[in-house]
Amino acid sequence: MTKSSKNSKPETHRNNRTGWLRAAVLGVNDGILSTASIVSGVAAGGASHGAILLAGLAGLVAGATSMATGEYVSVSSQADTEQAELTREKRKLKQNPKEEHKELAQIYVGRGLDLPLAKQVAKQLMAHNALAAHAHDELGINDKTKAKPIQAALASATSFTCGAILPLFIAVISPLEFTAWAVAGTTLISLAILGALGAKIGRVKILKPTLRVLFWGAISLGLTNLIGHLVGSQP
Numbered sequence: 001m002t003k004s005s006k007n008s009k010p011e012t013h014r015n016n017r018t019g020w021l022r023a024a025v026l027g028v029n030d031g032i033l034s035t036a037s038i039v040s041g042v043a044a045g046g047a048s049h050g051a052i053l054l055a056g057l058a059g060l061v062a063g064a065t066s067m068a069t070g071e072y073v074s075v076s077s078q079a080d081t082e083q084a085e086l087t088r089e090k091r092k093l094k095q096n097p098k099e100e101h102k103e104l105a106q107i108y109v110g111r112g113l114d115l116p117l118a119k120q121v122a123k124q125l126m127a128h129n130a131l132a133a134h135a136h137d138e139l140g141i142n143d144k145t146k147a148k149p150i151q152a153a154l155a156s157a158t159s160f161t162c163g164a165i166l167p168l169f170i171a172v173i174s175p176l177e178f179t180a181w182a183v184a185g186t187t188l189i190s191l192a193i194l195g196a197l198g199a200k201i202g203r204v205k206i207l208k209p210t211l212r213v214l215f216w217g218a219i220s221l222g223l224t225n226l227i228g229h230l231v232g233s234q235p
Contacts, residue, residue, distance in 0.1 A: 027067065031163025031165075033191065036221065039052055040224060043228065045227075047232070049171075049176050053168065053171060064164070068154070090131055100130070104134060167183045184225070187217060192210050195209045195210035
């Protein structure tokens with residue numbers, strides 16, 4: 001064995017982190033836009049500084065808990081399905097291991113191995129951990145993709161909260177008469193940065209995703225400001 005092979009390390013890839021990075025960016029994006037729309041809409045209606053901050057804080061708490069709950073329920077359902085599949089697979093391995101070996105070998109044949117080698121690979125993997133082999137190659141379940149409800153809920157709530165803090169901070173430091181404009185302007189700049197970051201993570205061209213998120217962000221802010229003006233002007 002050469003010195004270079006002894007010192008070599010497994011190559012790492014970014015795609016293992018792409019999923020949760022994209023989810024985090026989307027969570028921050030949602031937190032910024034949702035809270036900013038509430039804050040700027042209430043400010044446009046002529047509300048007091050205290051009322052604006054109260055509405056924004058309520059939007060932050062409601063949005064974070066709503067996202068956490070939705071994510072937890074959704075991922076829990078996925079986890080229940082995965083567990084049911086694993087239980088079923090475990091029973092099949094116990095009842096008919098030869099048939100399961102044949103099934104796993106055919107999967108490897110489909111991936112390009114010849115049948116004798118596929119049978120040998122299946123035999124060795126099943127001898128090591130039969131359930132893990134079938135979970136990974138037949139069901140598509142492994143430690144990296146396995147559903148984790150609590151982790152998903154916490155990540156969603158945290159990313160949303162991190163995003164929502166920005167428009168609330170701008171509302172706190174800006175003069176009352178400029179709050180709506182300051183929040184809207186800061187939000188659009190932040191959305192452009194996040195759109196570019198999301199595109200970079202996804203390894204696509206930056207311009208189109210950035211313009212897309214800016215367009216829909218402007219629509220959301222424009223509608224809430226319009227509603228604020230209309231409702232706020234009522235006697």
